[in-house]
Amino acid sequence: MSNYRSQAQVFGAGQLIDGPISYSRRRTRSEEAAVTNDSFRNQGTSQALDQFSGDDETSLAMAIKAAYRQVFGNVQPMESERSESAESRLRNGDITVREFVRIIAKSDFYRSRYFDAVAPHRAVELNVKHLLGRAPSAEAEVTAQVSVMAQGGFDAAIDSLVDSDEYLQTFGEDTVPYPRSWTSEVGMPQASFNRIAALEQNFAGSDTAIGGSSQLLENLTQGYTLMIKVPSQVHRSGSGIGGGGVARNAFTPVKRNTADGGDSAPLRGDLYVGFGLGQREQETYERCPGDSTDQINALIRATYRQVMGNPHLMESERSVTAESKFTEGTLSTREFVRAIGLSAEYSRRFFESNAPYRFVELNFKHFLGRAPISQAEVSEHIQILANEGYEAEINSYLDGAEYQQSFGENTVPFQRISTEDGRSQLAFNRHLSLAQGFAASDSIQSASSLVASVATNSVPSNWNSTTQRSNRIGATAGTTEATGKRFRIVVQAQSAGGRQRTANASYLVSGKDMTSQLGYIHRRGGRIVSITEVI
Template sequence: MTANQSNSLDFGATQLLEAPARFSRKRTDAVETATSEDQFRNQQLLNTPSAFTANDNAAFHIAVRAAYRQVFGNVQPMESERLLSAESKLRNGDINVREFVRRLAQSDFYRSRFFDAVSPHRAVELNFKHLLGRPPQNQAEVASHVALIATSGFTEEINSYLDSDEYLKSFGEETVPYPTSWNSPVGQPQAAFNRIAALEQNFAGSDTAVGTKSQLLGNLVSGYRLSIKVPAQVYRSGSLSQMGRTAAGSNGMLVPVKRNSADGGDSTPMRGDLYVGFGLGQRQQEVFERCNGDSADQITALIRSVYRQVLGNPHVMDSERNLTAESQFAEGRLSTREFIRAIGLSADYRRRFFETNAPYRFVELNFKHILGRAPASQAEMSEHLQRLAIHGYDAEINSYVDSEEYQNTFGENTVPY
């Protein structure tokens, strides 16, 4: 790989962290008791093996890099524009991550790009995105911050985010802010997902290239339904895309495409694809099915696709894999449906989605992972909540795998999608 190729990948893809970046000069062996849903979720993420919590040089550089990317909206400053004094104070423990973020947000670099060069409404929505990791919830929230700018100025506007209870509950003193709206946090409306998608655009673009006017003002004022549009470069209506990878039906909608290789569906997303910005990296709906005569590589790809679907696209460590079920599946003693059941009944699935979530959230995740859809109604939710309360965890998982809907949609051999 050439140096230019490496830099290109580094800017667009390889810097996206799988867990919040955290840095502290002091070790904290005891974990505080979580007093809110956000704080509990943050602690869970930070306790995962992929979280960066070590007090070492690598953790410092990761935290600083993540802070620049988050606060500066993917605009990378030149060496002469970096806040080297603030970086030094953070390394020495003179300031914490929250104060480092404050200095970035109050810098001339930030002000010239995200305050002086844009309208007040755009400045406010960017502050929400960069400092709280979410979009504004309504026009009243935007109006209060616009009024604060008019009366108290830029510095107090930035402080209002960093000193808020929401910031402290979500990120604390040592965690770099990150987009929170992808995780359906408690208290945020469903519309926050679509709005953060509109603000994020894609991870390879910068906020300075979007424009000076608010991206959400019309939606917040009128309350119309904000949809996530498929980018024009992904496909053309009624034809194959220029990349030759996406199939579209006569109505312009994407249609399922059977797998034709053993790559496990890990197709490389386009750099400017909006879907990359909120995690949907594939440009086509790939359907994976166990077939007679599948090679070892194809079976491995099927196993990978099962983990990705049922465990919600996480990184699965070797110690978390269900090796017994994998072996039985590879030998043909378990169908794809029974392999799905084994993963759903596993201790790892239970730990990830049952023990750390409210019952309502657990049920909706089961619908997503096993049936590939959202619950259709409150009555459907109530039915599963009652089953969970009366008959227990195993009965709840089995109810999806043994359902007529599952059999009609996926059968014995197809991985849910």
């Protein structure tokens, strides 16, 4: 075994295949293929390029195996997960190796692991690794790819790499992509070697086992030198690095403090799972003509889950009349959402029991699928609630242009967690603060999660700690003012069950009792005229 191969294996670059693989039905190399024996000698490697003829079934199998191993990040697909149609077309000469690479990179198998389940920066660095055989060279390259991904989507990001001049000049039409940075290619900086080492980590693991967060983001933005981390098993089985006399403990073994379950988890390494969102692209439900009974029941369950904040509802707490009308088709999905929002159960859970700020922020989450953007937006809805009442507050969301544009008449509202054009990072963090966890219920917490963040236009303090929730018993009134202050509430009163409002009445309450007093007033049918602080 050559000295080069020994060093590569120490750094996690060992391969099951001896060298880069090319395959062509034309029996001759593509004119665009740049990888030759001479170029490899110039790169300081003794590996030879294997060129196979199209009638060699063994060579075809090796080319396909190499493509899956490289593009899928050392994850072996099951038979049912292979792109058999693309394999057949490659065998028949209908497509080149480059087109085969494109097809498997756009497959559901690849997308579910390296796009849907990871952060955008992680998706880019893996795309570059799998399709160009190297790590990103600069933050500008990552930013450009993130922009392509945001504007054109997943397929556009794959095409931009497979159709690039770099891909064609390096691999051409017939060569399977392979890790290039290990060979210290001419003109490639030393930093690229360290970065590919950070991405590879070990030759026995897969890219899905490392996690969903970027491995290079901090390095690319700050520009410091990455330390090479060697897998711990190297220290147990190796005696050094290529006979160069380097001590066995010269490098620190890779240590992972957490495990994401690897391929055994249904949502492998998904960053959004940690934030309680389940997945980046939230599942949507839309009423369509001809829906079966089971489909309608699924729509009803999804509506309750979204509007009622992931509750467990008893039969007596469901809006049975509205369900019946929705099933019969006399209510649209939007009107069914409205009926639940105006129900006594929604009022009891989120209006009577919560601080006003908490009630408003949950309305945004339940009906518009997002967090409030600004203090002005929250204040507007507080005024609607105070001046026009509960029903007007609920209707203001459902009758707004944003609801119509986002969901229309037939789609159940959902968490719009995906980063949208023009949406700030601050708004994204606020949404995470409201999410709390996909196993939790919005009715547990009564204090506002965002009052300080919205008032000061700052990042919420609890956006990245969604597993901890405030207990209702220990919750504050949802105000940033000291609880010892006193307030005068002027109310136009109305007795329960009565039709006539009486003359104005006033209440003098402390800050800590504000929530319970407002709940009492609303239950009595009172209309709040003003709230002023008593100095």
